[in-house]
Amino acid sequence: MSYRSIYRQDLFAGMVVLVTGGGSGIGRCVAHELASLGATVALAGRRMERLEATAAEIAEDGGKAICHACDLRVEDAVKEMIADIVARAGRLDGVVNNAGGQFTSPAADMSTKGYETVLRNNQVAQFTVAREAFNQWMKDHGGAIVNISADPIGGMPAMVxxxxxxxxxxxxxxxxxxxxxxxxxxxxxxxxxxxxxSGMNAYTPEMQAKFAAGVKKMPLKRMGTEAEVSSVICFLLSEGASYVTGACYYVHGASSSIRQDWDIPDHTNAKPYQGFHRYNGPSAFLGDYGKDGSGEDQA
Structure with a gap:
C-alpha cells in the first residue's frame, strides 16, 4: 500500500521540507504524504529513534527522508539544524512547525517555570525555526512556512x-x-x-474520557484524522496556495461552534478521509467507519 493523497504524485518533486515533530502523530503523517508527493523530508525532533523509524518507513515506501535530533527550544541547536539540512539536502523550500507539547494542570497550581516551558515548546521554538529557515535559505529563495497551533478561542481550561x-x-x-x-x-x-x-495516548485516562465525551457534542460526531490535517498543510505548502499567506485554517469540524442551547442528533454521516496507509492512532475516536473511512479496517 502507499499513501492515498488527493494531490498529484510529483507535486513537491525536487523540494525539501522540514517537518518538526515528524516522528509521531500529525507530523509523521505529514512527512509520509510529502514524501509520497516527491519531497525530500527533513525530520526533526528530540527523539532520534522515532525520527529514524519514520524515515525507515518512508524509505520502505520509496521516499526520501533525513533526520536531525534537536531540542527546538535551544537557539544554537536550531541554527545548527537548519544549517545541516541546507548542507545535506541543498535547499529548504518548506517548513512545517508541528512539534509542541503541554501538560494538564489547573492554572492556580501551575508554576511560572511550567508556563514558560510550554511557551517555549509551543511558540518560541516555532519562531526560532521559522527565523532560521528564513535567514539561512528562504530570504534569498522564497518558501512556505506552516505553523501548527491550537484553537485558543474560548480558552483552554487546564492548559492555560x-x-x-x-x-x-x-x-x-x-x-x-x-x-x-x-x-x-x-x-x-x-x-x-x-x-x-497517537498524541492522544499521552493524556491521562481522565482526559481521554473527557475527549470521548466531547465527541458526542461535536457537530460531526467524530474526531478528525491525521490525514485530514495533512491535506490542508500540503495545500498551503503547494503552488496552489501561492496567494494564501497570513491565513489561519481551522481543521476542527466546527467544534468551536458547539452551543449549549442546540443539540445535534447522533449521526454517522461525516465519513473521515483516511489517506494514511500507516496510521496507528486511536481509531476508536473516528467512529464506525474504520481506518480508511470506508468501513474497511486498513491496519
Whole structure:
C-alpha cells in the first residue's frame, strides 16, 4: 500500500521540507504524504529513534527522508539544524512547525517555570525555526512556512500555558507573513481540533474520557484524522496556495461552534478521509467507519 493523497504524485518533486515533530502523530503523517508527493523530508525532533523509524518507513515506501535530533527550544541547536539540512539536502523550500507539547494542570497550581516551558515548546521554538529557515535559505529563495497551533478561542481550561502560546503563535504567523512577503515567503497557520492522533495516548485516562465525551457534542460526531490535517498543510505548502499567506485554517469540524442551547442528533454521516496507509492512532475516536473511512479496517 502507499499513501492515498488527493494531490498529484510529483507535486513537491525536487523540494525539501522540514517537518518538526515528524516522528509521531500529525507530523509523521505529514512527512509520509510529502514524501509520497516527491519531497525530500527533513525530520526533526528530540527523539532520534522515532525520527529514524519514520524515515525507515518512508524509505520502505520509496521516499526520501533525513533526520536531525534537536531540542527546538535551544537557539544554537536550531541554527545548527537548519544549517545541516541546507548542507545535506541543498535547499529548504518548506517548513512545517508541528512539534509542541503541554501538560494538564489547573492554572492556580501551575508554576511560572511550567508556563514558560510550554511557551517555549509551543511558540518560541516555532519562531526560532521559522527565523532560521528564513535567514539561512528562504530570504534569498522564497518558501512556505506552516505553523501548527491550537484553537485558543474560548480558552483552554487546564492548559492555560498552551492557550497563551497558541494564541501568540497565530499572531506570530500573521506578522511574519507581512514582514517576509517581499522575499517570496508565505506563512500560514493550521489549527487542528480534536484529532485521533497517537498524541492522544499521552493524556491521562481522565482526559481521554473527557475527549470521548466531547465527541458526542461535536457537530460531526467524530474526531478528525491525521490525514485530514495533512491535506490542508500540503495545500498551503503547494503552488496552489501561492496567494494564501497570513491565513489561519481551522481543521476542527466546527467544534468551536458547539452551543449549549442546540443539540445535534447522533449521526454517522461525516465519513473521515483516511489517506494514511500507516496510521496507528486511536481509531476508536473516528467512529464506525474504520481506518480508511470506508468501513474497511486498513491496519
Amino acid at each position: 500555558h498552551s492557550a497563551g502560546a497558541r494564541a501568540g503563535l497565530i499572531a506570530v504567523s500573521d506578522t511574519l507573513a507581512y514582514e517576509w512577503a517581499a522575499n517570496g515567503v508565505r506563512v500560514n497557520t493550521v489549527v487542528p481540533g480534536y484529532i485521533a492522533s
